[in-house]
Amino acid sequence: MxxxxxxxxxxxxxxxxxxxxxxxxxxxxxxxxxxxxxxxPLESVTAAVRGATEFNRYPDAAAGAVREALAEHYGLTAEQVIVGAGSVSLLYQAVQAAAGPGDEIVYPWRSFEAYPGMVALAGATSVQVPLTADGAHDLDAMLEAITDRTRLVIVCSPNNPTGPALAQDEFERFLAKVPADVLVIADEAYIEFVTDPRALNATRILADHPNLVVARTFSKAYGLAGLRVGYMMGDPRILSAFGTAAIPFLISAQGQAAALAVMRESxxxxxxxxxxxxxxxxxxxxxxxxxxxxxxxxxxxxxxxxxxxxxxxxxxxxxxxxxxxxxxxxxxxxxxxxxxxxxxxxxxxxxxxxxxxxxxxxxxxxx
Ligand SMILES: Cc1ncc(COP(=O)(O)O)c(C=O)c1O
Missing domain, CATH: 3.90.1150.10 (Aspartate Aminotransferase, domain 1)
Incomplete structure (x- = not known):
């Protein structure tokens, strides 16, 4: 064939x-x-999954209880949180909501292997900015790569697959120079493993930057990779548009139960x-x-x-x-x-x- x-x-x-x-x-x-x-998996999490047996019913499409629990954890309102079937699912939604043919998405490269595919699916154009020799983001070059066509800038901290995290102060200086109407996503899938106190935690500055969205996941530190639960935090109006781009009912009831249980196991x-x-x-x-x-x-x-x-x-x-x-x-x-x-x-x-x-x-x- x-x-x-x-x-x-x-x-x-x-x-x-x-x-x-x-x-x-x-x-x-x-x-x-x-x-x-x-x-x-932790026993209490396994028990929660075992208890989620009503799978003749659709799950809660908005994962409301998980959203509420996350909002409480971060001191946000539930509208400032969106839950998806893994953070990769939310990244796809964000790209769909932000960009189409003729639009550009700026991200570091090499970085998370899924970025190029999600940009291609939207029909948008990838603008890949090479990492520095030591595997870190080149934020100056990323700023230079932003044009009138840029709809989204992704930073990945710590960067997959090279490992360095952005510093909080360098990211804040960077963000101050990004046009306020350009969406910036801080993909922080690995933030729980960070031990350097200077490293970026973008949730600290969410309130000051309506164009900033932070992506996190239960797949890595929380050990729920197979259950597919991730989340984003940011301006409710932006997250609501990401919600429009969602495939309904992707977050299983078992995943939601596990996320709630693992949050009680800090x-x-x-x-x-x-x-x-x-x-x-x-x-x-x-x-x-x-x-x-x-x-x-x-x-x-x-x-x-x-x-x-x-x-x-x-x-x-x-x-x-x-x-x-x-x-x-x-x-x-x-x-x-x-x-x-x-x-x-x-x-x-x-x-x-x-x-x-x-x-x-x-x-x-x-x-
Ligand atoms: C940087 C980064 N972002 C997002 C994800 C997506 O994780 P998940 O969809 O399991 O939440 C990964 C997974 O490897 C990742 O490395």
């Missing part, structure tokens, strides 16, 4: 690669490819997150000692810059029982997982950097 699609479809969609999920891991390997939390969640953040710092330190150029990371993953050697290093990690997320030609993102994954990860990374000294950033050719 030829690869040619037999009917007329939108060429910009055909040109786009579909979102690719992190690879599954064989039984004897660690799956460190999707930035998930490695711990089993101590257990904090302990788990602290464990991952501490392990992240240990892993990064060990990798730096090996000679890797791992950017500073405030998330639950580390970035291994591998350039043209990416696929070969990925193969070596796999042989060592580590399934990371390889971005060919660029690098590998490795999620911080269970404690038992650390030794095989560091051993495989050591074998790779011994084999290819080029990974240290030396000029040595990559044979």
């Amino acid at each position: 030829s690869d040619e699609v037999p009917v007329k479809l939108r060429p910009e969609i055909l040109a786009q690669r579909a979102y690719k999920q992190g690879k599954p891991a064989p039984a004897d390997s660690f799956k460190l490819s999707s930035n998930e939390l490695p711990f089993a 101590d257990a969640v904090r302990r788990r997150v602290n464990e991952i953040s501490a392990r992240r710092d240990e892993v990064r330190r060990a990798l730096l000692d090996q000679g890797w150029r791992v950017p500073e990371t405030q998330a639950n993953f580390v970035w291994l810059p591998c350039g043209e050697l990416t696929e070969r290093v990925d193969g070596m990690l796999r042989e060592g029982g580590i399934v990371g997320r390889a971005f060919p030609g660029d690098g590998i993102r490795v999620t911080i997982g269970e404690e038992a994954s650390v030794t095989p990860l560091l051993a495989a990374c050591w074998r790779a950097i011994e084999r290819w000294p080029y990974l240290r950033g030396d000029d040595a050719p990559a044979e």
